[in-house]
Amino acid sequence: MLESVCDSLWRASAPEGPKLAPLEGRHEVQVAIVGGGFTGLSAALHLAQLGLSVAVIEAQEIGFGGSGRNVGLVNAGVWLEPDQLDKTIGADAGRTLYNTLADAPELVFSLIEKYQIQCEAVRHGTLHAGVGKPGLAQLQRRCEQMQMRGAPVQLLDTAEAQTRIGSSKFNSALFDPRAGTIQPLAYARGLAKAALKEGALLFDHSPVSSVQPSSEGWIVNTPDGEVHAQKVVLATNAYSEHGVKEQARKFVPIFYSQLASQPLTSAQLAQILPNGEGVWDTCTVMSSFRLDQQGRLIFGGMGGEGGVLSNWASQRVSELFPFLNKVEWAYSWSGKIAYSEDHLPHCQQLQRGLFSVAGYSGRGIGPGTMMGKELAEWFAGKRDALSVPTTTLRNIPLRELKRLFYEVGAHTYHLGQKTHAFD
Known part of the structure; x- marks a missing residue:
């Protein structure tokens, strides 16, 4: 199942992307x-x-990487709790980044509306679901800190959380009405069509072999062509296999896998997420679930262990929603998340005119869209700086061991979780 695209629900249900061609010539x-x-x-x-004239060079096809394998939750903010964000990068920088990414869902949904992107956009909010006393305490902290910064979030008590989710296994939920869900691959393809409409050049199936400095900037080389540019942005995130392998050492890649069921019945849909929110929980080995517009239940979890994760997902769903009986999974797929050491996105200027943006730590839709917009404004002289940290990142020591730690931890968790999963 690792890196499989054949069994992806998103590929099965997304509108066709734009007709592109590989890069040829200069x-x-x-x-x-x-x-x-x-x-x-x-x-x-x-x-x-x-x-500004711009060219996108994609090694596979539009949305092949994490963007097309995403859960599809359009969240506001970053992974860290707001107070921890301030401690990590300083109060002023933390406030700037928090406020910018608080507006990210609005940007995403406004682009969807402006360019009429058909991506199953539903802006009914998201629910961060609490599990156990630690989960409740975490949500209480997050709610207080977010409300102090003006966020319109609400901490739901046990009864309301269970009603909104349709499960008795959660003791609370943090509701964020700014957020929503989309079909992520459809959104990526829609952005590509919009970029073409505005005059951008897009090339697919063009793996980059090298990025070399030149007297006038940079040359991006592919097997059959080259692009000469004043500036280059490396926007591969966790998929740094082609020509930008050195950037992979700055982040730890974590697998996240998803499964999608056959469409549920109307009676079942009346009980599960009746308002259409997306959900993720407070467990250390996080899981997520949501519905698509065809009524399929989409369940995801950290790791990419094929049958182990499928068995765990079936067990977990049976605990969450016992009235479903046995769920038949119709699709399964995996993707990679790029975790930075501080769990924050970063833009690095590697050399003059050469930039790298990555490290969304599982929140790529809103921050990725917003950072793309800020980069454009920065390059066009419309802003003085970016909202994300711009410090040079060091290589992560023992990166492969850390990746294995996450992977083995998730594998062990999935093997060991039975009826006590929500205790």
Whole structure:
């Protein structure tokens, strides 16, 4: 199941993407972007809107990486609790980043509306579901800190949380009405169409072999062509296999797998998430679930262990929603998340005119879209700086061991979780 695309619900249900061709010959633009995911496509769209020439170079197809394998939760903010964010990068920088990403869902849904992107957009909020006393305490902290910063969030008590989710296994939930759900691959393909409409160049099936400095900027080389640009943005996130392998050492890649059921019955849908929110829980080995517009239950968890995760997911769903009986999984797929050491996104200027943006730690839709827009504005002279940290990142020591730690931990957790999963 690892990195499989054949069994992805998103690929099965997304509208077709734009008809692109591999890069051939020589092209000259002001900005070249390596990677056709949320960040790269948003940057291309907004650069073209601002009148800058731009080319996106994708090794596979639009949305092939994490953007097309995403859970589809459009959340506000970052992974860290707001107070921890301030401690990590300082109060002023923390406030700037928090406020910027608080507006990220609004940007995503406004682009969907403006360009009429068909991506099953539902803006009914998300629910961060509490498990056990530690989970409740975490949500209480988050709610207080977010409300102090003006967020319209609400901490639901046990009764309301269980009613909104449709399960008795949670003791609370933090509701954020700014958020929502989308079909992520459809959104990526829609961004690509919008970027083309605004005048950007997009090339797929063009793996980058090298990025080399030149007298006028940079040259991005592929097997059959090259792009000459004043600036280059490496927007591959956890998928740094082609020409940008050195960036992979800055982040720990974590697998996240998902399964989708056959469409549920109307009676079942009346009980599970009747308001259409997306959910993720407070467990150390996090899981998520949501519905699509065809009424399929989509359940995800950290790790990529094929049958082990499928068995765990079936057990977990039977505990969450015992009235479903045995769930038949119709689709299964995996993707990679790029975790930075501080769990924050970063933009690095590796050399003059060469930039890298990555490290969304599982929150790629809103932050990726927003960072693409900010990069475009920065390059166009419309802003003085980015909202994300711009410090140079060091290579993560023992990166492979840390990756194995997460993977083995998730595997052990999935093997060991039976009826006590929500104790």
